[in-house]
Amino acid sequence: MRHSLLPFLAAGLMAVPVMAQEQAGNDPKPGLAGGHRKAAFIAAHDTDGDGAVGLDEYNAIRKKRFFDADADGDGALNEAEYVAEFQLRLDQQYADQGRTQGDERYAASMKQAHVRFAIVDRSRDGSLSWAEQQLVAASSFNGHDTDENGVVDAADPKPVREDQDDQDGPDATADTASASDEVSN
Ligand SMILES: [Ca+2]
Ligand SMILES: [Ca+2]
Ligand SMILES: [Ca+2]
DSSP: OGGGGHHHIIIIITTSOOOGGGSSTTSOOOOTTOOSSHHHHHHHHOTTOSSOEEHHHHHHHHHHHHHHHOTTOSSEEEHHHHHHHHHHHHHHHHHHHTOOTTSHHHHHHHHHHHHHHHHHOTTOSSEEEHHHHHHHHHHHHHHHOTTOSSEESTTSOOOGGGGOTTOOOOOOHHHHHHHHTTTTO
């Protein structure tokens, strides 16, 4: 049941304050650094630029980014590697949008990357394994693919949870088991 992952999304990812760039309506369009809203998700993962993110496309870019970021080659990402990978994309996004690095938003986004690492490192050992990354990735993809057709695009109805950013959910540990069912594809 893909929708069983939504409570995890709400509790885990959305308990984090919304990225500063997503708070105002007149912001630059989303870019590579992504975010949890669908437009940002698509911008960050639509590698062929057709406005949709298929599961294969998504998994391929996630995998490439993960292993490209693994600077010490141990098969997992420590916090520095994880944050550096995000920063690469954030820098690219800023360059694409002609914005100047080092503004308040940039700092907030970087701070969020550290916060996210603490969330996705579910085993709390300071190391994000590929298995942990896949759990997060599956939850994220399925949270956006609300019509469950294996593609995230404009046709997916907006998730109900998207409007509940201020709601702190319970600890989502119980949902991680069900999330593992989603990883194999
Ligand atoms: Ca695409
Ligand atoms: Ca590593
Ligand atoms: Ca879909």
